[in-house]
Amino acid sequence: MIGLYIHIPFCRQKCFYCDFLSVRYDIDLADKYIDSLIKHSQKFKSRKISSMYIGGGTPSVLSSKQIQKLLTFLSNIFNLSKIKEFTFELNPESVSKEKLIILKEFGVNRLSIGLQSVEDKYLKYLGRIHDLKTFCICYDNVKHEGFDNVNIDLIYGLPNQTIDDWESVLKKILLFNSDHLSLYPLSVEKNTIFYKNGIVADGKLQSKMYEKSVEILEHAEYVHYEISNWAKKNKEALHNTNYWRNLEYIGLGASACGYLKKNRYKNIENIEKYINFIENGIDCTIENVYIDEKLYTAETIMLGLRLLREGLSVKCFNSPQNKLTLLECLKERTLIQEKDRIKLAKKYIFIFNQIVSKFM
Numbered sequence: 001m002i003g004l005y006i007h008i009p010f011c012r013q014k015c016f017y018c019d020f021l022s023v024r025y026d027i028d029l030a031d032k033y034i035d036s037l038i039k040h041s042q043k044f045k046s047r048k049i050s051s052m053y054i055g056g057g058t059p060s061v062l063s064s065k066q067i068q069k070l071l072t073f074l075s076n077i078f079n080l081s082k083i084k085e086f087t088f089e090l091n092p093e094s095v096s097k098e099k100l101i102i103l104k105e106f107g108v109n110r111l112s113i114g115l116q117s118v119e120d121k122y123l124k125y126l127g128r129i130h131d132l133k134t135f136c137i138c139y140d141n142v143k144h145e146g147f148d149n150v151n152i153d154l155i156y157g158l159p160n161q162t163i164d165d166w167e168s169v170l171k172k173i174l175l176f177n178s179d180h181l182s183l184y185p186l187s188v189e190k191n192t193i194f195y196k197n198g199i200v201a202d203g204k205l206q207s208k209m210y211e212k213s214v215e216i217l218e219h220a221e222y223v224h225y226e227i228s229n230w231a232k233k234n235k236e237a238l239h240n241t242n243y244w245r246n247l248e249y250i251g252l253g254a255s256a257c258g259y260l261k262k263n264r265y266k267n268i269e270n271i272e273k274y275i276n277f278i279e280n281g282i283d284c285t286i287e288n289v290y291i292d293e294k295l296y297t298a299e300t301i302m303l304g305l306r307l308l309r310e311g312l313s314v315k316c317f318n319s320p321q322n323k324l325t326l327l328e329c330l331k332e333r334t335l336i337q338e339k340d341r342i343k344l345a346k347k348y349i350f351i352f353n354q355i356v357s358k359f360m
C-alpha cells in the first residue's frame with residue numbers, strides 16, 4: 001500500500017507569491033501532459049494505492065473532459081480497491097457542478113480549496129483571480145454535491161496585516177465550519193513577483209498570529225494535529241500524514257517528488273521536457289538521493305515531530321547520540337514522552353527547527 005501524488009502544473013494566472021511549478025493553462029499542452037501522465041503511470045501499474053492526491057498548480061483548471069480522461073485511466077492503471085483517501089485541489093474560480101459530479105463519480109472523497117484570504121483587498125494584493133463571493137459559491141456547490149471532507153488553505157502574515165486583522169479572518173473562516181484548515185505563514189520565495197518587489201515577511205508577527213490561531217481554533221474544536229494543520233475529529237489528512245510518517249509514495253508529473261525503495265526523487269521541472277522524456281521512454285527524474293540508515297533516522301525524527309498528537313516511537317531514537325540528545329530535550333521539556341511516543345511540547349513549536357536540528 002502506497003501514496004500517490006500527481007502534479008498538475010497549470011493555473012489561470014500566476015499568484016504573486018507562488019513558487020510552485022505552474023504555467024498558464026493551455027488546452028493543447030494540458031492534453032499532451034495528461035497523455036504523458038497516463039503513460040508515466042504505467043510504470044507503476046497495479047500498485048495498491050492507499051491514498052491519492054492530485055495537486056498543483058490548479059487541477060480544477062483542467063476541463064471536465066480532461067479530468068474525466070485522467071481519472072478513467074488512473075482507475076484502470078492502479079489498484080484503487082483499498083484507497084482510503086482521494087484528494088483533489090480546487091481553486092474557487094475554476095470549479096463547476098459538472099466537474100464536482102465527475103470527481104464524486106470517480107471516488108474523490110476529499111477536496112482542498114485554496115482560499116488564502118477572506119478579504120477581497122488581500123486576494124487582489126496576492127494576485128488571486130477570485131473574490132470571496134466566488135469562494136462562497138464554490139463552497140456551496142461542494143457541500144451541495146455531498147463532499148464531507150473539505151480543507152481550506154489560508155496564508156497569514158501578509159504585509160500590513162495586523163493581529164486583529166488575522167483574528168477577524170479566523171473568525172470569518174469558522175463560519176464555514178470546514179473539516180480541515182491549513183494555515184501557512186507567507187514565505188517570500190525567489191522567482192516570485194513579491195520577491196522582485198522587495199516584499200518582506202515579518203517572522204515575529206507571524207509567530208504571534210500563529211499563537212492566535214492555536215488559541216482560536218482550539219476553542220472551535222479543531223484538533224491541532226500537525227504544525228500547520230487543524231482538523232475536525234477524524235478528518236486529519238491521511239495522505240499528508242503518511243509523508244510525515246516517512247512512508248513511501250509515488251510522485252507523477254513535472255516537478256513531483258517521490259520516495260520509493262529508499263530513494264527520494266524529483267521529476268524534471270520543465271513541462272515540455274517532461275512530456276518529451278515520457279514520450280521517448282527516457283528517465284524523467286533529475287534528483288535521486290539514496291536514503292541510508294542515518295539519513296532515514298534524521299528524516300523520520302524531523303517529520304514525525306511535526307505530528308503534534310501522534311509524535312513518533314521512542315525506538316526511532318536508537319543511536320547513542322540520538323538517545324543523549326533526546327534525554328537532553330526531555331530534561332529541558334522541549335520534547336515530552338507519553339508511553340512509548342515522543343512528541344514536541346506545544347509551547348516550543350516556534351523553535352521546532354532549532355530542536356530538530358539537534359538530531360541532524
Ligand SMILES: C[S@@+](CC[C@H](N)C(=O)[O-])C[C@H]1O[C@@H](n2cnc3c(N)ncnc32)[C@H](O)[C@@H]1O
Nearest residue numbers: 017018020056057058114153154184185186187
Ligand atoms: C501548491 S499551492 C496550490 C493550491 C491551489 N492552486 C491554490 O492556489 O489555491 C498549495 C498551498 O500552498 C500555500 N502557498 C503557496 N505558496 C505559498 C507561499 N509563498 N507562502 C505561504 N503559503 C504558500 C497556499 O496556501 C496554497 O493554497
Ligand code: SF4
Nearest residue numbers: 011014015018056057
Ligand atoms: S498559488 Fe495556486 S493558483 Fe496561485 S500560482 Fe500557485 S499553484 Fe497557481
